[in-house]
Amino acid sequence: xxxxxxxxxxxxxxxxxxxxxxxxxxxxxxxxxxxxxxxxxxxxxxxxxxxxxxxxxxxxxxxxxxxxxxxxxxxxxxxxxxxxxxxxxxxxxxxxxxxxxxxxxxxxxxxxxxxxxxxxxxxxxxxxxxxxxxxxxxxxxxxxxxxxxxxxxxxxxxxxxxxxxxxxxxxxxxxxxxxxxxxxxxxxxxxxxxxxxxxxxxxxxxxxxxxxxxxxxxxxxxxxxxxxxxxxxxxxxxxxxxxxxxxxxxxxxxxxxxxxxxxxxxxxxxxxxxxxxxxxxxxxxxxxxxxxxxxxxxxxxxxxxxxxxxxxxxxxxxxxxxxxxxxxxxxxxxxxxxxxxxxxxxxxxxxxxxxxxxxxxxxxxxxxxxxxxxxxxxxxxxxxxxxxxxxxxxxxxxxxxxxxxxxxxxxxxxxxxxxxxxxxxxxxxxxxxxxxxxxxxxxxxxxxxxxxxxxxxxxxxxxxxxxxxxxxxxxxxxxxxxxxxxxxxxxxxxxxxxxxxxxxxxxxxxxxxxxxxxxxxxxxxxxxxxxxxxxxxxxxxxxxxxxxxxxxxxxxxxxxxxxxxxxxxxxxxxxxxxxxxxxxxxxxxxxxxxxxxxxxxxxxxxxxxxxxxxxxxxxxxxxxxxxxxxxxxxxxxxxxxxxxxxxxxxxxxxxxxxxxxxxxxxxxxxxxxxxxxxxxxxxxxxxxxxxxxxxxxxxxxxxxxxxxxxxxxxxxxxxxxxxxxxxxxxxxxxxxxxxxxxxxxxxxxxxxxxxxxxxxxxxxxxxxxxxxxxxxxxxxxxxxxxxxxxxxxxxxxxxxxxxxxxxxxxxxxxxxxxxxxxxxxxxxxxxxxxxxx
Numbered sequence: 001x002x003x004x005x006x007x008x009x010x011x012x013x014x015x016x017x018x019x020x021x022x023x024x025x026x027x028x029x030x031x032x033x034x035x036x037x038x039x040x041x042x043x044x045x046x047x048x049x050x051x052x053x054x055x056x057x058x059x060x061x062x063x064x065x066x067x068x069x070x071x072x073x074x075x076x077x078x079x080x081x082x083x084x085x086x087x088x089x090x091x092x093x094x095x096x097x098x099x100x101x102x103x104x105x106x107x108x109x110x111x112x113x114x115x116x117x118x119x120x121x122x123x124x125x126x127x128x129x130x131x132x133x134x135x136x137x138x139x140x141x142x143x144x145x146x147x148x149x150x151x152x153x154x155x156x157x158x159x160x161x162x163x164x165x166x167x168x169x170x171x172x173x174x175x176x177x178x179x180x181x182x183x184x185x186x187x188x189x190x191x192x193x194x195x196x197x198x199x200x201x202x203x204x205x206x207x208x209x210x211x212x213x214x215x216x217x218x219x220x221x222x223x224x225x226x227x228x229x230x231x232x233x234x235x236x237x238x239x240x241x242x243x244x245x246x247x248x249x250x251x252x253x254x255x256x257x258x259x260x261x262x263x264x265x266x267x268x269x270x271x272x273x274x275x276x277x278x279x280x281x282x283x284x285x286x287x288x289x290x291x292x293x294x295x296x297x298x299x300x301x302x303x304x305x306x307x308x309x310x311x312x313x314x315x316x317x318x319x320x321x322x323x324x325x326x327x328x329x330x331x332x333x334x335x336x337x338x339x340x341x342x343x344x345x346x347x348x349x350x351x352x353x354x355x356x357x358x359x360x361x362x363x364x365x366x367x368x369x370x371x372x373x374x375x376x377x378x379x380x381x382x383x384x385x386x387x388x389x390x391x392x393x394x395x396x397x398x399x400x401x402x403x404x405x406x407x408x409x410x411x412x413x414x415x416x417x418x419x420x421x422x423x424x425x426x427x428x429x430x431x432x433x434x435x436x437x438x439x440x441x442x443x444x445x446x447x448x449x450x451x452x453x454x455x456x457x458x459x460x461x462x463x464x465x466x467x468x469x470x471x472x473x474x475x476x477x478x479x480x481x482x483x484x485x486x487x488x489x490x491x492x493x494x495x496x497x498x499x500x501x502x503x504x505x506x507x508x509x510x511x512x513x514x515x516x517x518x519x520x521x522x523x524x525x526x527x528x529x530x531x532x533x534x535x536x537x538x539x540x541x542x543x544x545x546x547x548x549x550x551x552x553x554x555x556x557x558x559x560x561x562x563x564x565x566x567x568x569x570x571x572x573x574x575x576x577x578x579x580x581x582x583x584x585x586x587x588x589x590x591x592x593x594x595x596x597x598x599x600x601x602x603x604x605x606x607x608x609x610x611x612x613x614x615x616x617x618x619x620x621x622x623x624x625x626x627x628x629x630x631x632x633x634x635x636x637x638x639x640x641x642x643x644x645x646x647x648x649x650x651x652x653x654x655x656x657x658x659x660x661x662x663x664x665x666x667x668x669x670x671x672x673x674x675x676x677x678x679x680x681x682x683x684x685x686x687x688x689x690x691x692x693x694x695x696x697x698x699x700x701x702x703x704x705x706x707x708x709x710x711x712x713x714x715x716x717x718x719x720x721x722x723x724x725x726x727x728x729x730x731x732x733x734x735x736x737x738x739x740x741x742x743x744x745x746x747x748x749x750x751x752x753x754x755x756x757x758x759x760x761x762x763x764x765x766x767x768x769x770x771x772x773x774x775x776x777x778x779x780x781x782x783x784x785x786x787x788x789x790x791x792x793x794x795x796x797x798x799x800x801x802x803x804x805x806x807x808x809x810x811x812x813x814x815x816x817x818x819x820x821x822x823x824x825x826x827x828x829x830x831x832x833x834x835x836x837x
Contacts, residue, residue, distance in 0.1 A: 007116035009158040011095060012125045015206040016199055018180035019166040021125035022046070022093050026055035028123055029091050033059065038088040042115075043077040043108075045093050049179060059091075067100040069688060070726045074100040079111050082120065089121045096130035096150035100688060109154050126150055128206040141201045142193055143759045144831075147811065156213065163210050168199035181834060192759055192832070235264040238315045239292075239324040240307075240341075243270065246326045246357075247288040253357050254324040255295040266297030267318055271310045272491075300520045303582075308344030313523060315352055322353045384425010388433040391417035396440045410445045414438075415469060422473050431471065438467055510593045515545035518568070518586050522579060524557070525572030526550065529590060535564045542594065546571075560587035566594065630663035637663070689810065691720045691833040692728070694751060694762060701732035702749075709740050713750040720833040721762050723810045728830070731814070734803045735766045735826045743768025743823065754829070756813075761829040769823035778816040778824075 010028070014021040022044060033039040041061045046052040062085060065078035076099050082090055092115070097108040105111050112122050129138040132149045139145045155161060166174075174180055175194055239254035241247045251268060258264035270285060289299040304310030315323050325342050342356045395413045414437030422430035443450060511529070519527045526546030530539040530553065539552055548571060553559040556569035560583055568587040575583060637656040640648065648656075695714050702710055739747040748767040753760060773781060782804045807814040813829045 005119045007118065007120045007122060008160075009112065009116055010121070010123050010160040010162070011155060011158045012123075012162050012164050013155075013206060013210065014125070014127050014164045015166075015203040016127060016129070016171060016194070018171055018174055019164050021127070021164045022052050023055050024162070024164050025091055025093065025123045025125050026052070026059070029059055029089065030055075032089055040082070040085060040087040040090055042082045042090040042092045043094075044091060047180075051179065060087075065103070067102050069100050069102060072688065072690075074688070076100055076103050077108060077111050079104050079114055082115055083118055086118075087120060089123060090115055091123045093125050095124040095126040095154070096148045098148050107150075109150055113154075126155065128202055128209060131155065131209070134205060134209070137205065138202070142198050143757050144193065145811070161210060161213060163206060165203070165206075168196045168203065171199060172196070192834075235322070236267065236318055236320045237264065237322045237324060238267045238269055238311070238318065238320040240311050240326070240345075241268050241270045241285065241288050242326070243282070243285045243288075244326070245284070247284060248291055250324055250326055250357055251288060251291050251295065251297075253355075254322075255297065257322060257324070257355070258297070265318075266292065266295060267300060267314075267320070268292040268297055269300045269302060269311065269314050271307045271314075272301060272303050301517070302523055303521050303579075304523070306344075307341050308348060310523075311341070311345055312348050312352070314520075317523075320352055322355060323349060324355045324357060327356050327358045381425045381429065384421050384429035385432070387417065387421040387424055388429040388436065391421060391433055392436040392440050395437070396444055400444065410441055414441060419473055422476075427475060430473065434467055434471065511543050511590070511597060512545065514590050514593050515543060518570075518583075518590065519545050521586070522570060522575065522583065523573070524570045526570070528556070528569045528571070529594065530567040530569060531594075532565055539567065558583060560584050562587050562591040566591045630666045633659055633663040634667075688724050689722050690725065692723050692725050693720055694718055694764070694830075697723075697725055697729055698732055698749065698764075701729045702736060704733070705736055705740060709747060710736060711746050711748050713748065715752065718751055718762065719753065721830045722833045723812070723830055727806045727810050728812075731803045731806050731810075731828070732764070732766075734800075735828070738800065739766050739768040739770075739824070739826070743770035745769050753832075756829050760832055761812075762832060764828040764830065766826040766828070767819055767823065768825075769819060769821065772818060772822060772824045773816065781816060782814075 012021040012024045012028075026041075026044065029039045029041065039059060041056055041059045043064060044052070044056055044061075046056070062081050063078060064075040065081070067074045067076050077092060092108065092112055095109050095112060099106060099108060099111070105114070112124060115122050128134060129142070129146050130148055130150045131152055133152045135146055135149055171180075172194060235258055237254045237258040239250050241250065251266075254268075255266050258266040268288070292299050300314065302310055302314055304313075311323065311325070323345060325345055328342055342354075346354050346356075392414060395417055399410055399413060414433075417437060418430050418433045421433040515527045515529060519525075524546070526544060526548055528544040528550040529542045530550070531542050532539050541549065541551055544550075550556045550559075550569040550571050553561065553567050553569050556571050557573060558575045558580060559567055559569040560580075561567045566587075568583070568590055570583070637659045640646070641653065641656055641660075695718065698712070698714065702712075736747060736749070745768065749765070750767070751762060751764045754763040755761070756763075782800045804814045807828060811831050815827050817825050817827055819825045
């Protein structure tokens with residue numbers, strides 16, 4: 001096998017247990033083996049299913065590695081055995097599985113990565129609920145937290161992901177026939193996890209996740225092949241927002257279009273530009289952005305001098321199928337000198353469908369007091385040249401057709417043409433009109449006629465004044481247009497910076513949102529934030545948006561080094577001087593966002609250190625008090641036993657030895673509690689869940705309790721629970737001993753099936769009739785080093801804190817309530833067997 005070749009991963013993805021992922025993986029293994037491929041079954045979990053076990057027959061099965069943990073033997077994937085066998089293809093079931101402690105790797109997907117690195121192809125399986133990004137979504141749907149999760153990047157890196165699909169009704173029939181779980185677990189599974197609503201939602205999650213991955217592959221293919229044409233694989237609707245009153249109408253219409261098919265996407269875009277067609281209202285844009293996001297869409301803002309070109313560039317960038325724009329708000333006469341955005345978009349749309357939506361504000365120019373005139377577009381400049389050429393000819397014809405006037409009247413007529421050309425076309429057309437007008441006046445209206453000569457000095461002065469006035473008017477109009485353009489661009493830049501600032505303040509992930517906004521504003525392929533420890537150190541990537549990612553400033557097309565240690569690098573196009581100036585402002589904002597992230601992380605670290613100091617302080621105080629008594633008793637008893645000058649009776653010796661044993665037991669219990677609390681706090685407690693009979697577990701937990709102190713009331717038909725027996729036994733023993741110590745009587749232990757948070761659980765009650773705890777003290781009892789009035793010196797106040805931590809580790813819940821008639825009841829909710837992990 002080629003040592004440099006990395007193996008390929010193929011994953012069969014399912015929406016829920018029992019859809020046939022493992023069977024499909026084994027079927028694929030048989031197909032490959034039939035073609036002559038060297039295939040082995042490295043690990044397959046049949047879960048007692050006959051069809052799955054039958055599918056394994058005929059394939060080479062490698063032995064598993066036995067791992068013993070807490071006296072229980074677990075069979076895990078033997079990575080070394082697979083590497084020694086070195087097959088072409090290995091079948092490894094349950095990619096998200098958590099290995100038993102003591103295994104080669106904590107997670108099975110890490111085992112698979114080793115096989116892939118060795119050049120072995122792997123066929124595996126996983127359920128959609130095990131994806132890390134969907135963990136909270138699945139918990140909200142099913143009410144069950146998935147403890148075994150798989151990083152999305154592992155599944156996305158697979159060469160092939162094949163969906164094993166099945167309708168909820170078909171899966172429920174398969175479950176009812178006993179093809180998924182044992183008959184005793186079917187009813188509980190159908191009434192809990194395998195409800196039709198749960199299965200439908202999980203199926204939709206699996207389909208949408210796979211659809212997004214297919215879409216990523218399509219975009220990657222189009223980029224590799226240089227395909228810029230729109231491929232309408234799914235409905236993507238882009239709606240253009242101007243900040244006008246019609247924006248809400250456009251957004252709702254676009255949302256209806258996007259919602260007609262499954263997987264439709266809605267993108268709203270505002271082009272902050274200098275064409276002056278609309279008056280941007282920040283308040284309206286903010287409201288429209290809120291509306292877009294409430295309808296499930298995304299809002300974008302880009303900067304561009306040509307609104308139509310910017311809209312089309314954005315639409316092609318997101319592979320849009322439709323572009324929604326509002327009808328022009330300008331009167332028809334305005335189209336003579338200015339082409340509307342809608343017309344320009346239609347002409348340049350190509351394969352993108354353009355929908356022009358009518359609205360109440362159409363055909364009404366928005367003219368506010370002091371509204372600046374925009375810089376002159378190409379159609380308007382063309383009309384200006386038409387006026388510059390045709391205007392002097394028309395005025396000349398009119399003046400020749402009427403009785404002769406004085407020279408001042410003739411010059412005023414030509415000056416009107418100059419002013420009109422300046423207003424329509426700007427400086428150059430106006431100057432051309434002035435020159436043509438002066439030649440026409442000299443040729444037709446100043447003696448000697450039809451000659452480029454001037455007989456009277458006053459006529460020469462008049463012509464000079466005419467030229468000066470024409471140049472002054474033309475220059476004034478052009479200067480006003482340029483200043484308006486600059487002001488409009490400055491307004492657009494300030495709006496873009498304002499959006500960036502708002503994003504940095506309000507976004508859940510401000511750094512990612514800031515980079516995304518920067519990429520959209522400057523219309524580049526990627527934006528990367530780089531940092532280094534010192535000015536001479538190499539750069540390293542902090543975060544990026546888009547592709548390809550820049551790992552060094554030299555890889556970028558534009559970069560801004562903020563403070564010698566932070567650099568914002570852009571890839572995709574060269575920027576103008578004005579754009580670079582704006583980019584510096586963006587880079588400063590991004591650096592500020594990054595700095596706030598660092599400060600938050602440091603503040604969180606400081607809080608953790610403060611909490612740790614407080615715990616250590618309490619621990620030292622408690623240890624100094626609670627360890628002193630047993631240590632003193634040990635020392636005194638041992639000194640007495642070792643004394644040679646005292647003749648001790650056998651009864652006294654036995655009593656002293658008993659004191660030594662009791663003190664050692666107390667010390668051992670204190671140390672065990674401290675170690676357990678440390679493990680719980682550090683998150684290293686890892687439950688190994690199996691099906692357990694609660695009555696047997698409770699019996700083992702009460703083994704060391706004084707007879708007659710506990711009354712059991714456990715139903716005979718109590719269903720099994722899914723838990724870690726070792727951890728739960730510690731919890732029950734802790735609760736019972738605590739109740740016996742403080743209850744002052746017989747402790748009652750009862751259990752029943754209950755419903756909690758829309759799921760069935762086994763509820764175990766530990767009831768005492770002691771003094772109980774008032775109000776808020778019940779929850780405070782689960783805080784470390786809280787004795788709440790106990791002066792016995794029998795512990796550090798860690799018992800209930802450890803009990804709650806271990807309960808949560810096995811997927812349960814522990815709380816304290818008042819006992820009717822007085823006392824305290826510990827309520828322990830535990831998941832039923834058959835609940836998906």
